[in-house]
Amino acid sequence: MKIIIHDLNENEFEKIYNLTGIDKNENITLISDNKKIKNCTGCFCCWTKNPGECRIKDGYENLAELYSKAEKIVIITKCYYGSYSPFVKNILDRSIPYLLPFFKIKNREMHHTIRYKNKLYFEVYFYGENISDEEKEIARDMVKANCINLNITDFKISFFESFD
Numbered sequence: 001m002k003i004i005i006h007d008l009n010e011n012e013f014e015k016i017y018n019l020t021g022i023d024k025n026e027n028i029t030l031i032s033d034n035k036k037i038k039n040c041t042g043c044f045c046c047w048t049k050n051p052g053e054c055r056i057k058d059g060y061e062n063l064a065e066l067y068s069k070a071e072k073i074v075i076i077t078k079c080y081y082g083s084y085s086p087f088v089k090n091i092l093d094r095s096i097p098y099l100l101p102f103f104k105i106k107n108r109e110m111h112h113t114i115r116y117k118n119k120l121y122f123e124v125y126f127y128g129e130n131i132s133d134e135e136k137e138i139a140r141d142m143v144k145a146n147c148i149n150l151n152i153t154d155f156k157i158s159f160f161e162s163f164d
């Protein structure tokens with residue numbers, strides 16, 4: 001299964017989706033902004049009371065389960081100061097149930113251990129006019145750190161002036 005997380009409006013996404021030649025029969029889960037996502041509250045219920053599931057019932061509570069079934073996660077996001085758009089950042093924050101509350105040292109840094117043993121491939125497409133070299137460097141470092149947390153060993157990062 002492939003998960004596509006994006007911050008584009010419906011028309012913008014359809015334009016990209018139709019140009020990519022994606023097999024319409026492929027098992028794809030789209031995660032887009034329905035304007036109902038709530039912020040992670042840091043309650044840790046996803047680790048203590050409802051392991052693997054967020055207690056906030058807004059349609060985004062089962063991201064960990066989705067990730068556990070995925071082979072590939074594709075993110076299409078506007079670059080905001082070297083980071084994801086607010087919506088995409090919120091999705092990644094709400095994905096914390098994918099991880100366990102325990103820590104281990106990876107690359108001389110402390111990171112969470114993973115709940116699921118599947119291997120994910122990660123593709124991140126940043127778009128935006130005049131993305132500076134410094135923003136690109138920050139974005140690359142951030143994606144690499146996200147990949148360490150999610151136990152992703154193979155990933156791709158690309159930058160574009162616009163989404164199309």
